[in-house]
Amino acid sequence: MRAEIVSIGTELLLGDVTNSNAAFLARELASLGIDLYFITCVGDNPTRLEETLQKAFARSDLVITTGGLGPTSDDITREVIASAFGRPLKRDEKAEEMIRDFFARRDREMPEENLKQATLPEGAEPLFNETGTAPGFFLEVDGGKIFSLPGVPPEMKMMFRKKVRPKLIETQSGREIIHSRVLRIFGIGESEVENRLREVIAGQTNPTVAPLAGRGEVQVRITCKEVNKDLASEKIAQVAREISAILGNYIYGEDEDTLEGVMAVLLSQGGWTLAIAESCTGGLVGSRITDIPGASEFFRGSIVAYNDEIKRGVLGVREETLKEHGAVSEETALEMARGTRKICQSDIGVGLTGIAGPGGGTPQKPVGTVSFALVAPEKEFSMTRLLGSRRKDNKWRAGHHALDLVRRYLLNILDD
Amino acid sequence: MRAEIVSIGTELLLGDVTNSNAAFLARELASLGIDLYFITCVGDNPTRLEETLQKAFARSDLVITTGGLGPTSDDITREVIASAFGRPLKRDEKAEEMIRDFFARRDREMPEENLKQATLPEGAEPLFNETGTAPGFFLEVDGGKIFSLPGVPPEMKMMFRKKVRPKLIETQSGREIIHSRVLRIFGIGESEVENRLREVIAGQTNPTVAPLAGRGEVQVRITCKEVNKDLASEKIAQVAREISAILGNYIYGEDEDTLEGVMAVLLSQGGWTLAIAESCTGGLVGSRITDIPGASEFFRGSIVAYNDEIKRGVLGVREETLKEHGAVSEETALEMARGTRKICQSDIGVGLTGIAGPGGGTPQKPVGTVSFALVAPEKEFSMTRLLGSRRKDNKWRAGHHALDLVRRYLLNILDD
Numbered sequence: 001m002r003a004e005i006v007s008i009g010t011e012l013l014l015g016d017v018t019n020s021n022a023a024f025l026a027r028e029l030a031s032l033g034i035d036l037y038f039i040t041c042v043g044d045n046p047t048r049l050e051e052t053l054q055k056a057f058a059r060s061d062l063v064i065t066t067g068g069l070g071p072t073s074d075d076i077t078r079e080v081i082a083s084a085f086g087r088p089l090k091r092d093e094k095a096e097e098m099i100r101d102f103f104a105r106r107d108r109e110m111p112e113e114n115l116k117q118a119t120l121p122e123g124a125e126p127l128f129n130e131t132g133t134a135p136g137f138f139l140e141v142d143g144g145k146i147f148s149l150p151g152v153p154p155e156m157k158m159m160f161r162k163k164v165r166p167k168l169i170e171t172q173s174g175r176e177i178i179h180s181r182v183l184r185i186f187g188i189g190e191s192e193v194e195n196r197l198r199e200v201i202a203g204q205t206n207p208t209v210a211p212l213a214g215r216g217e218v219q220v221r222i223t224c225k226e227v228n229k230d231l232a233s234e235k236i237a238q239v240a241r242e243i244s245a246i247l248g249n250y251i252y253g254e255d256e257d258t259l260e261g262v263m264a265v266l267l268s269q270g271g272w273t274l275a276i277a278e279s280c281t282g283g284l285v286g287s288r289i290t291d292i293p294g295a296s297e298f299f300r301g302s303i304v305a306y307n308d309e310i311k312r313g314v315l316g317v318r319e320e321t322l323k324e325h326g327a328v329s330e331e332t333a334l335e336m337a338r339g340t341r342k343i344c345q346s347d348i349g350v351g352l353t354g355i356a357g358p359g360g361g362t363p364q365k366p367v368g369t370v371s372f373a374l375v376a377p378e379k380e381f382s383m384t385r386l387l388g389s390r391r392k393d394n395k396w397r398a399g400h401h402a403l404d405l406v407r408r409y410l411l412n413i414l415d416d
Numbered sequence: 417m418r419a420e421i422v423s424i425g426t427e428l429l430l431g432d433v434t435n436s437n438a439a440f441l442a443r444e445l446a447s448l449g450i451d452l453y454f455i456t457c458v459g460d461n462p463t464r465l466e467e468t469l470q471k472a473f474a475r476s477d478l479v480i481t482t483g484g485l486g487p488t489s490d491d492i493t494r495e496v497i498a499s500a501f502g503r504p505l506k507r508d509e510k511a512e513e514m515i516r517d518f519f520a521r522r523d524r525e526m527p528e529e530n531l532k533q534a535t536l537p538e539g540a541e542p543l544f545n546e547t548g549t550a551p552g553f554f555l556e557v558d559g560g561k562i563f564s565l566p567g568v569p570p571e572m573k574m575m576f577r578k579k580v581r582p583k584l585i586e587t588q589s590g591r592e593i594i595h596s597r598v599l600r601i602f603g604i605g606e607s608e609v610e611n612r613l614r615e616v617i618a619g620q621t622n623p624t625v626a627p628l629a630g631r632g633e634v635q636v637r638i639t640c641k642e643v644n645k646d647l648a649s650e651k652i653a654q655v656a657r658e659i660s661a662i663l664g665n666y667i668y669g670e671d672e673d674t675l676e677g678v679m680a681v682l683l684s685q686g687g688w689t690l691a692i693a694e695s696c697t698g699g700l701v702g703s704r705i706t707d708i709p710g711a712s713e714f715f716r717g718s719i720v721a722y723n724d725e726i727k728r729g730v731l732g733v734r735e736e737t738l739k740e741h742g743a744v745s746e747e748t749a750l751e752m753a754r755g756t757r758k759i760c761q762s763d764i765g766v767g768l769t770g771i772a773g774p775g776g777g778t779p780q781k782p783v784g785t786v787s788f789a790l791v792a793p794e795k796e797f798s799m800t801r802l803l804g805s806r807r808k809d810n811k812w813r814a815g816h817h818a819l820d821l822v823r824r825y826l827l828n829i830l831d832d
Contacts, residue, residue, distance in 0.1 A: 012439075013452045013455065015438075015443030016443075018435070019435050022431075022434075023435070025431070038429075039456070071607050073617075111608065131804060131809070154806065212432075276699075280706075281706070282703045282711070283694075283703040284703035286703075290699065290722065290811070291811070293774055301721050301730075302699050303720070303730075304699060304718035305717050307717065310716060395703070395707070
């Protein structure tokens with residue numbers, strides 16, 4: 001199947017938005033073994049959009065559009081598809097119900113404009129939008145398939161996964177599909193990973209092995225092209241075992257795993273509870289932990305002590321410690337960890353304190369210096385790391401270190 | 417001038433890479449008043465690339481390509497442009513010198529493959545690459561312009577700024593340039609904004625006015641096409657005033673402003689200090705506030721009370737309040753706000769508590785219910801909002817409400 005993505009919206013042509021939707025869809029199509037040949041971005045202009053859609057439809061069997069399904073007057077995807085393929089717009093009852101439901105569930109009055117979203121090209125099947133007002137739709141014309149999805153990324157992704165993907169899987173059965181697995185690595189850099197895996201990478205053609213820099217971490221992608229899913233999984237598993245033997249516990253997870261998610265599973269399995277005391281991350285560690293549904297099972301809370309009085313007054317860090325070692329020190333981090341563990345009555349306490357930048361650095365403790373501590377029954381551990389120069393990156397990377405400390409403690413490899 | 421971007425590389429069609437290059441170029445072209453009508457991504461396939469380039473050249477005066485200039489066999493941009501426009505490849509002495517220089521400056525031997533990068537379509541002018549081996553090039557064919565730039569983002573950006581932009585500015589002098597301003601709005605939805613602005617939108621052609629859904633907020637873009645920059649600014653300011661008169665304090669900022677940033681400026685100006693007590697957001701509010709450099713000036717900290725014991729034990733929420741009104745209630749939010757204000761010794765305390773989902777909802781308090789409170793000298797305020805169904809979105813939107821409460825308090829419009 002030859003596929004093509006048409007991304008619609010003047011904001012893309014003004015550079016206000018990066019086309020992350022297309023990258024997501026490209027990955028999904030690749031994983032289904034569907035060849036994607038073109039991605040075209042076009043603005044909210046009926047003539048150029050119609051030209052683009054007709055061209056796409058002429059050379060591809062599958063066209064996925066994103067954007068232009070909103071209620072406002074510059075949302076023209078429905079109209080243009082209707083005109084390009086001679087399928088006049090009609091009010092669709094199911095679509096209307098979806099939209100009315102959306103507002104009803106939120107106890108809000110439906111503005112009249114939103115009814116526009118319930119008109120679809122004749123013969124189109126509406127696709128349910130769980131999180132927004134714009135229904136998507138699926139249309140078949142002369143055997144070619146068109147999926148029209150909203151442009152808001154979470155709405156688009158959810159709709160693709162729940163409505164589009166199942167339809168595409170049906171059409172792909174019996175063909176060569178790309179299977180892949182990503183190993184997620186924390187604690188060593190990309191070139192070190194590449195160095196250690198040099199022989200594995202060189203020795204492989206199917207699956208292939210490719211390291212990739214992720215956000216604060218490294219990823220290794222193993223990709224295999226096979227008709228048979230089980231055979232592909234076996235081949236990938238074999239290579240994953242080889243890599244695992246080399247990288248060991250630097251590998252914290254796979255595919256959609258996150259460091260917080262992996263840590264959460266370990267905490268739940270062991271029945272542990274956790275509390276954080278954070279300074280330079282400002283609440284980011286707690287926020288990442290609570291991105292996990294059900295985090296209240298194991299997460300007690302976080303004391304964000306953004307100044308020394310709170311470190312002292314709330315967490316009980318001693319005046320002398322702050323004076324002697326400074327707010328950014330392993331000693332302070334340890335007392336913060338002990339403090340939050342006690343206050344929040346958790347099994348494990350983690351403290352971190354550092355200089356996120358751009359200001360606040362000194363020759364002894366430059367921007368990016370962060371001290372970490374973990375306190376648990378019969379265990380205290382601390383360390384200091386020098387991260388980078390960018391504030392937000394430093395917060396994120398410090399979060400990675402803090403979460404990984406807990407993972408390593410629970411795996412009993414903290415001192416490795 | 418009608419422009420078009422052609423992004424070249426199979427990695428784009430596999431979704432391994434998001435097309436940030438195109439977004440960068442789009443912004444740059446917009447700022448130069450050059451109309452960008454299409455962005456096309458195509459893989460490392462000679463037939464499809466040639467088709468795409470010819471199509472682009474036929475309908476546009478300016479084509480910018482990125483990618484495919486490397487030394488390996490799948491880098492085919494030079495060859496395909498040569499063939500598409502009948503300009504056979506020739507070794508270019510200046511290009512060769514650039515590449516040899518690149519390796520010499522790094523004390524490295526030049527691999528033979530890299531010499532391939534010194535062959536350019538006949539008549540092309542090489543463009544110096546400061547940070548990589550691939551020279552770009554500029555080619556004029558029948559009055560149309562083609563710029564071929566490398567795909568590595570920092571190399572591409574540097575080359576655009578230093579080599580391409582100056583050439584484009586020359587051709588644009590005396591022409592219309594696009595100027596724009598974005599108004600950022602919180603507290604009313606996109607269709608309500610469009611409703612209220614209906615007349616302004618309909619009445620405008622230059623500047624144009626377009627509402628856009630942002631993350632948890634709405635944006636209105638005012639765009640003006642003018643030769644004269646001052647005139648453009650004046651026209652935009654006039655429309656901004658009209659919109660301001662209609663939307664009033666729902667407008668919290670402009671362009672790159674963030675709600676946390678606007679709040680931070682107001683806090684700093686008034687010499688106020690702030691502390692947060694958060695539950696369902698898990699630390700996100702504190703984290704967003706501390707994304708701002710220098711936040712320690714006004715931000716004391718946040719107590720992330722992810723269970724009732726911490727709400728009681730640390731924040732001093734009363735047992736009866738929790739029993740009578742529940743953890744998610746304005747009463748609890750108020751006591752949380754009072755508690756954090758007292759503990760952190762801040763002027764303003766904000767408390768929020770809610771059900772982020774997916775679990776924990778009840779018929780009375782469904783997923784998405786969040787209560788907020790603000791406590792300040794001689795002022796206590798609380799409210800409850802029903803947000804959506806997605807956990808992460810709910811956290812973000814709750815954060816927006818909390819930050820906006822502070823903004824409204826400081827502007828003295830909390831009760832409007």
